[in-house]
Amino acid sequence: GQQVMQIPQYQHVQEGEDFTTYCNSSTTLSNIQWYKQRPGGHPVFLIQLVKSGEVKKQKRLTFQFGEAKKNSSLHITATQTTDVGTYFCAGDYGGSQGNLIFGKGTKLSVKP
Amino acid sequence: NAGVTQTPKFQVLKTGQSMTLQCAQDMNHEYMSWYRQDPGMGLRLIHYSVGAGITDQGEVPNGYNVSRSTTEDFPLRLLSAAPSQTSVYFCASSPVGDEQFFGPGTRLTVL
Numbered sequence: 001g002q003q004v005m006q007i008p009q010y011q012h013v014q015e016g017e018d019f020t021t022y023c024n025s026s027t028t029l030s031n032i033q034w035y036k037q038r039p040g041g042h043p044v045f046l047i048q049l050v051k052s053g054e055v056k057k058q059k060r061l062t063f064q065f066g067e068a069k070k071n072s073s074l075h076i077t078a079t080q081t082t083d084v085g086t087y088f089c090a091g092d093y094g095g096s097q098g099n100l101i102f103g104k105g106t107k108l109s110v111k112p
Numbered sequence: 113n114a115g116v117t118q119t120p121k122f123q124v125l126k127t128g129q130s131m132t133l134q135c136a137q138d139m140n141h142e143y144m145s146w147y148r149q150d151p152g153m154g155l156r157l158i159h160y161s162v163g164a165g166i167t168d169q170g171e172v173p174n175g176y177n178v179s180r181s182t183t184e185d186f187p188l189r190l191l192s193a194a195p196s197q198t199s200v201y202f203c204a205s206s207p208v209g210d211e212q213f214f215g216p217g218t219r220l221t222v223l
Contacts, residue, residue, distance in 0.1 A: 092209065
């Protein structure tokens with residue numbers, strides 16, 4: 001079935017270092033969404049990428065969608081302690097329902 | 113706007129008991145869904161609905177029932193709780209195909 005693979009599962013960084021998480025699908029996506037979940041909290045929407053090769057930036061966060069619309073990445077420049085949490089990608093395969101297939105997430109810890 | 117609300121926040125059940133997790137949204141969203149989140153497993157879709165009177169199964173529907181009698185409410189019923197259903201449950205709503213808004217979650221333990 002449809003599956004979204006996300007790596008790495010965990011990432012420990014020193015404050016100020018960069019961080020990247022990657023998502024990959026075996027089949028073409030209609031769009032991909034990214035969510036952040038703080039410890040003990042609920043997932044919160046960050047961004048949606050729709051177009052092939054799309055790149056979007058939110059302050060220190062850069063999101064990319066691959067040319068084939070099968071992979072995506074989230075890059076954080078100069079991490080801060082406020083970036084701590086789990087980052088999920090969620091693939092939409094274009095069904096009329098709008099169901100999302102979530103990756104297993106990358107848990108980011110930042111050492112001050 | 114309260115957004116998406118869920119009750120209860122915490123629940124402990126004994127094996128075999130039944131209960132209903134409540135979910136409500138005040139954003140007039142067509143799409144509502146239930147996920148369970150287990151360590152290392154991400155979010156897995158249990159059931160979803162694209163409008164009042166319409167529900168369908170997701171990836172892990174066994175042991176759960178849903179109904180959607182109104183646009184606002186989407187309760188999740190556990191028919192006979194099992195320890196394997198110990199998890200954190202999130203309800204979400206959205207316009208179809210758009211960003212999903214999640215509730216605060218229900219932490220369920222089945223003994």
